[in-house]
Amino acid sequence: MEFKRVGVLGAGNIGIGVVTDLVLHGISAVVVDISDDILTRAQAAILNNVRCVPLLSKTLPRITNDEAKQRMELTTDLQDVASCDFIIENVTEDWALKKSVYENLDRVAPPEICLGANTSCISITQIASATTRAANVVGIHLMNPVHLKPTVEVIRGFHTSDQTVDTLLQLFSVLNKEAIIVQDMPGFVSNRISHLFMNEAAFVLQDNVATADEIDMIFKKCFGHKMGPLETADLIGLDTVMRSLDVLYESFQDPKYRCCPLLRKLVHAGHLGRKTGRGFHVYPEG
């Protein structure tokens, strides 16, 4: 299958990474969000990502600013994704919002088009239930920064067809990404486990067992992880981590997923991690 145009819903952190990856690999992206301001900021971030590719990757394609711009169509009209070959949804981790988006998307996109649900924790089967094409809905858990991460967790919902999985794998083949396919449960493999680490790290900090630096250093220097759990939470965005924990708590009804009060407090204080310059750590303005 040829992918000429891919629809990308949501131009936040992950959406920006998805569009970066698509345009780098010669695929045009129709980027949808709710305001021109968000789209303008997203375009600037995408162009900066494209520009910095030589600094961060030896293998990704190099393209010019103009080429990247030509491969991006920014819009606030969902109808504009109707002619896309595949659609990737990256809206905020909020079930009410996702449900509404999928109901509208289902009306707009031709019935044979596959929808990739990029979610941190919400069940793919649940998301698919908001459409009349459950077989064409597949879960995609892309890691941040998307264009620099070679592997993706792919989630097969209850009704996801083999053909839909194959279509997604063909798209990932163009993007040089490997997929690890898992079954559907909230949080899948990655976030069901990683969010426990991040949340418990926040509790350890809250209990004054160690500083944020020390907690992260233990993971990096003792376990050999590239990043510590608090740095990872800052990179993801503390608001997203909090919402994911809330989804896991609600889904499993298990207190082990209750969100650390310190994490919630930072979110309410507007300290959301790297994107606001402060989270568990402080990030000087570059």
Added chain:
Amino acid sequence: MTARTTEPSLSTAEGIKETVRGFILSSITITQLRDDDDLFDSGIVNSLFAVQLMTFIEKRFGIEVGMDDLDIAHFKSVNATTAFVLGKNGRPGSP
């Protein structure tokens, strides 16, 4: 009288080096950093920090990092970054 902090001069090699070192130290968890320590190979920061450092020197020194300059080797240490800024004929940016 208003108290003033002394900022390093951006027109001398030592001032540029001090500014670069100050930014790096404000971004990492260790307090001791030698000017030739490799930030990336040593695991002090991950490669994403190169983008932060590059953005900082563009703004602080008023230089533009072109496509041909986008090599992580230019930003791997205090010395390398200082040499890069000097090589670009760095001039002070707006305060």
